[in-house]
Amino acid sequence: MQSILITGTNRGIGLEFVRQYADAGWQIIATCRDPVAATELRALAQVQPHIRIERLDLGSPASIDELVGRLGNDLALDVLLHNAALLGPGGPQILGAWQDSAFLDAYRTNALGPALLTQALLPLVEAGSQKKIIFLGSAAGSIGLLQPPANLYAYRASKAALHLIARNLALDLQARKLIVGLVNPGLVxxxxxxxxxxxxxxxxxxxxxxxxxxxxxxxxIRSAPSVTGMRTLIDGWTLERSGQFFNYDGQPLPW
Ligand SMILES: NC(=O)c1ccc[n+]([C@@H]2O[C@H](COP(=O)([O-])OP(=O)(O)OC[C@H]3O[C@@H](n4cnc5c(N)ncnc54)[C@H](OP(=O)(O)O)[C@@H]3O)[C@@H](O)[C@H]2O)c1
Incomplete structure (x- = not known):
C-alpha cells in the first residue's frame, strides 16, 4: 500500500486529494489545524479506514515538532504533499496598506512551514518507495507569469519563496534520488x-x-478534475523532472 502525508486537508483542494487518494487505496496521513472542526474530513475517515487525521499548524514550528514526534521513526512516506496555504485577506496586501503581519503570516505558513516540515520528514520520505516531495505552488507566485492586477503581495511573494525553496531542494536532494515537484492546481x-x-x-x-x-x-474549474490531473502528474514524476513546475494539466510553467 502506498502512503502519503497531505497538509491542509479539512477543506478545498486538500480534502479532494484525500478523497481521491483514499479511493485509490492509499494510506493517508491527513493533517489539518483543527481536527475537531474538520467535520467533512472526519466523516470521510469513518468510511475510509486508511485515513489517519493529525493536527498540524504550519505557522508553528512547535506544532511541526509535535507532529513529527507523534509519527515516530518507523513510518515510510511515499509522497509528502504540501497543499496547505494561507491566501489571507486582500486588503492588507494592497500597496498603501502593507503591514508586516500579512507578510510574516504568509511566509510562515506558505514557505517556512513547508520547508521545516520537509526537513523534519526527510528520513520518512527516504524510507518510502517513491521518494517524492510535492509542493502546491501558484501561478500567482510565478515572476514569469506576473500580470495585473498587482495585488496579493504577501501571498504571491510567499509562493515565489516556496518555488525557490522547492527548486533548491531538488538540486540538494538529487544525489539522494529524492524527487521534488511543484504544481499549480489551476483556478479552482x-x-x-x-x-x-x-x-x-x-x-x-x-x-x-x-x-x-x-x-x-x-x-x-472544480477541484475534482484539478486533483485528478495533479495525481496523474505526481504518479509520473521522475527524477529527471525534479525541480520543475507544471500546471495541473501537465503544461510546464515558468518560474
Ligand atoms: N484554489 C486556487 O485557485 C489555487 C490556485 C493556485 C494555487 N492554489 C494552492 O493550492 C493549495 C490549496 O488551495 P485551496 O484553494 O484548497 O485553499 P483553501 O480552500 O484556502 O484551503 C487552504 C487549506 O490550508 C489550510 N491552512 C491555512 N493556514 C494553515 C496553517 N497555518 N497550518 C496548516 N494549514 C493551514 C487551511 O486550513 P484552515 O481551514 O484551518 O484555514 C485549509 O485546509 C494552496 O497551496 C494554494 O496556494 C490554489
Whole structure:
C-alpha cells in the first residue's frame, strides 16, 4: 500500500486529494489545524479506514515538532504533499496598506512551514518507495507569469519563496534520488461559486469574484478534475523532472 502525508486537508483542494487518494487505496496521513472542526474530513475517515487525521499548524514550528514526534521513526512516506496555504485577506496586501503581519503570516505558513516540515520528514520520505516531495505552488507566485492586477503581495511573494525553496531542494536532494515537484492546481473553485443559482448573489465578501466568474473573466474549474490531473502528474514524476513546475494539466510553467 502506498502512503502519503497531505497538509491542509479539512477543506478545498486538500480534502479532494484525500478523497481521491483514499479511493485509490492509499494510506493517508491527513493533517489539518483543527481536527475537531474538520467535520467533512472526519466523516470521510469513518468510511475510509486508511485515513489517519493529525493536527498540524504550519505557522508553528512547535506544532511541526509535535507532529513529527507523534509519527515516530518507523513510518515510510511515499509522497509528502504540501497543499496547505494561507491566501489571507486582500486588503492588507494592497500597496498603501502593507503591514508586516500579512507578510510574516504568509511566509510562515506558505514557505517556512513547508520547508521545516520537509526537513523534519526527510528520513520518512527516504524510507518510502517513491521518494517524492510535492509542493502546491501558484501561478500567482510565478515572476514569469506576473500580470495585473498587482495585488496579493504577501501571498504571491510567499509562493515565489516556496518555488525557490522547492527548486533548491531538488538540486540538494538529487544525489539522494529524492524527487521534488511543484504544481499549480489551476483556478479552482474552493468557495462553491460554480454552484450558485443564476439569481443567487453569493457570499457578500465575494461579490466581485462572483461577477468576474459569471462574466467568464475568471475561468474557474472544480477541484475534482484539478486533483485528478495533479495525481496523474505526481504518479509520473521522475527524477529527471525534479525541480520543475507544471500546471495541473501537465503544461510546464515558468518560474
Ligand atoms: N484554489 C486556487 O485557485 C489555487 C490556485 C493556485 C494555487 N492554489 C494552492 O493550492 C493549495 C490549496 O488551495 P485551496 O484553494 O484548497 O485553499 P483553501 O480552500 O484556502 O484551503 C487552504 C487549506 O490550508 C489550510 N491552512 C491555512 N493556514 C494553515 C496553517 N497555518 N497550518 C496548516 N494549514 C493551514 C487551511 O486550513 P484552515 O481551514 O484551518 O484555514 C485549509 O485546509 C494552496 O497551496 C494554494 O496556494 C490554489
Amino acid at each position: 473553485d474552493t468557495r462553491g461559486l460554480l454552484d450558485l443559482a443564476a439569481d443567487d448573489p453569493g457570499p457578500p465578501d465575494l461579490q466581485h469574484l462572483v461577477r468576474l466568474v459569471r462574466a467568464g473573466v475568471i475561468p474557474l
